[in-house]
Amino acid sequence: MPKFQTLKGFKDVLPEEFPYWRFVLGKAYDLADRYGFQQIDTPVLEETRLFLRGLQEGTAIILDKELYSFEDLDGASISLRPEFTAGIMRAYVQHGMHTRPKPVKLFAIGPLFRHEKPQAGRFRQHTQFNAELLGEEDPAADLEIMQLAYNLYRELGFQNISFQINSIGCPVCRPTYIETLVEYFETHYDELPQVDKRRLRVNPLRVLDTKEAATRALLIDAPKSVDHLCHDCAEHFDTLQGYLQALDLPYRVNFRLVRGFDYYVRTVFEVWAEELGAQNALCGGGRYDGLVESVGGPRTPGVGVGIGVERIVLSLKAQGVQPPALPRPVVMALHRGFEARLAALKLTDALRSAGVPAVTAFGERSLKSQLKSANKAGVRYAAIIAEDELAQGVATMRDMETGEQTKAPLDEIVAWVQKRRGG
RNA sequence: GUGGCCAUAGCUCAAUAGGCAGAGCACCUGGUUGUGGCCCAGGAGGUUACGGGUUCAAGUCCCGUUGGCCACCCCA
Numbered sequence: 001m002p003k004f005q006t007l008k009g010f011k012d013v014l015p016e017e018f019p020y021w022r023f024v025l026g027k028a029y030d031l032a033d034r035y036g037f038q039q040i041d042t043p044v045l046e047e048t049r050l051f052l053r054g055l056q057e058g059t060a061i062i063l064d065k066e067l068y069s070f071e072d073l074d075g076a077s078i079s080l081r082p083e084f085t086a087g088i089m090r091a092y093v094q095h096g097m098h099t100r101p102k103p104v105k106l107f108a109i110g111p112l113f114r115h116e117k118p119q120a121g122r123f124r125q126h127t128q129f130n131a132e133l134l135g136e137e138d139p140a141a142d143l144e145i146m147q148l149a150y151n152l153y154r155e156l157g158f159q160n161i162s163f164q165i166n167s168i169g170c171p172v173c174r175p176t177y178i179e180t181l182v183e184y185f186e187t188h189y190d191e192l193p194q195v196d197k198r199r200l201r202v203n204p205l206r207v208l209d210t211k212e213a214a215t216r217a218l219l220i221d222a223p224k225s226v227d228h229l230c231h232d233c234a235e236h237f238d239t240l241q242g243y244l245q246a247l248d249l250p251y252r253v254n255f256r257l258v259r260g261f262d263y264y265v266r267t268v269f270e271v272w273a274e275e276l277g278a279q280n281a282l283c284g285g286g287r288y289d290g291l292v293e294s295v296g297g298p299r300t301p302g303v304g305v306g307i308g309v310e311r312i313v314l315s316l317k318a319q320g321v322q323p324p325a326l327p328r329p330v331v332m333a334l335h336r337g338f339e340a341r342l343a344a345l346k347l348t349d350a351l352r353s354a355g356v357p358a359v360t361a362f363g364e365r366s367l368k369s370q371l372k373s374a375n376k377a378g379v380r381y382a383a384i385i386a387e388d389e390l391a392q393g394v395a396t397m398r399d400m401e402t403g404e405q406t407k408a409p410l411d412e413i414v415a416w417v418q419k420r421r422g423g
Numbered sequence: 424g425u426g427g428c429c430a431u432a433g434c435u436c437a438a439u440a441g442g443c444a445g446a447g448c449a450c451c452u453g454g455u456u457g458u459g460g461c462c463c464a465g466g467a468g469g470u471u472a473c474g475g476g477u478u479c480a481a482g483u484c485c486c487g488u489u490g491g492c493c494a495c496c497c498c499a
Contacts, residue, residue, distance in 0.1 A: 005472095005490080006490095008489085008490065008491090051499075065424085065497090066497070066498080066499095081499095082498095082499060083499040084499090085499070086499075112499090114497095114498080114499090116497075116498080117424080117425095117495095117496085117497090118490095118491080118492090119492085119493075119494080119495095120492080120493070120494090122498090195495085195496075206497090211494095211495075259498095259499085260497090260498080260499085261499065263499095264499095284498090306499085334458090336457070366457085366458095367457050367458060367459095368457080368458060368459075369452090369459095370458090370459090371458050371459040371460095372458095372459055372460085373459085374459065375459040375460055376459085376460095382458085382459080384457080384458080386457060387457090388457085396457095396458095398458075398459085400459070400460090403458090403459090405458085
């Protein structure tokens with residue numbers, strides 16, 4: 001066993017993975033551009049308080065346990081970011097971004113850290129593509145965030161994806177709903193499994209997305225948030241559904257879909273892919289009109305989504321989607337003798353400058369050995385430069401697929417290769 | 424945090440009933456003077472995850488630890 005290994009829940013991304021990563025991230029950038037989102041990057045480390053601000057005590061304790069927190073050299077408590085949104089909201093307020101033309105549309109890509117028990121598609125460090133739309137209450141904003149997520153999956157080649165949506169109301173209508181919900185479960189208190197008794201106490205909405213069969217039976221008759229929305233929330237939800245229908249976006253209202261935080265309002269949604277087992281949620285998002293305020297800014301509506309990149313990569317593999325191949329060296333310059341080697345180095349340099357991926361054989365090994373290297377590197381052409389070629393000022397260009405060989409003047413090789421690459 | 428399954432070479436896996444740690448793939452070198460793939464020969468690569476225990480003898484049985492997978496919990 002190696003002397004050192006990655007920490008529990010962390011992993012290396014090896015070269016074989018990168019066709020997938022570049023495919024996903026390339027598409028993410030592309031879509032963000034097309035949707036008019038601007039990129040923002042915030043520090044990986046922030047004040048711990050930022051991540052635990054204004055949470056109910058029970059929730060704060062749980063989250064605290066999953067936060068990578070430590071004391072800085074000056075004694076300040078700092079933490080690795082467990083999510084993007086808090087840092088982006090902090091930046092929004094700190095830089096007075098509320099004075100920018102609304103809506104402010106931001107996206108970010110980078111690592112997040114949570115001290116969780118590792119599991120399928122869940123690591124202690126994961127990468128997220130995050131989009132936030134701030135300053136707009138129109139359900140079309142919710143729609144835009146949802147479209148962004150949906151089309152990312154669609155354009156990556158995902159099949160059978162659809163939305164699960166719900167509206168969890170707002171500070172006006174939610175408290176009454178939660179009261180009704182708690183009352184309902186209290187009349188069935190003895191039928192509730194231990195976990196759900198606890199949930200009912202700590203975070204009642206969470207009882208709705210329980211995995212306990214006994215509780216799920218009770219859910220059939222449980223009050224639904226969509227039936228307890230205030231006028232504005234109901235209208236917002238109706239309008240959003242009208243948009244989804246108009247745009248042919250497949251969705252289901254799922255009254256069990258919730259978020260556990262107070263600043264979430266109205267729309268919550270997830271994108272689901274069929275046949276992905278227990279972890280069928282590809283991403284989740286929602287509206288958080290109270291969030292900017294909670295970090296000290298003006299009251300600002302907002303809606304956002306977080307999309308886990310590792311989970312996409314896993315799903316792409318599970319669905320057998322082939323990402324485009326990454327560029328490989330096209331030419332390897334082989335050489336024999338010191339002068340030839342210099343010529344090979346110059347040739348490689350010229351090819352690279354012209355945009356042709358090229359490498360030089362290293363060392364002073366036999367031509368045979370160098371050809372083996374060229375074969376393993378998968379290059380299309382071996383440019384052989386030895387005494388004869390040097391004397392004539394040419395290279396022997398060997399096509400590694402057909403074995404065909406032709407000589408070409410050294411200063412014409414760039415053009416020779418480009419012509420054959422169809423450039 | 425709770426529970427189940429698992430851990431042998433870089434990878435995939437063997438190793439009778441507890442009795443000398445192996446194969447395939449991958450890697451390196453060679454198969455003569457300037458030519459790859461296939462083939463052949465050779466090489467390197469292991470404290471059997473780690474620590475303890477039982478035994479004449481442990482990869483194999485027992486305990487602990489670490490790590491992985493799966494489910495729960497949680498999911499900003």
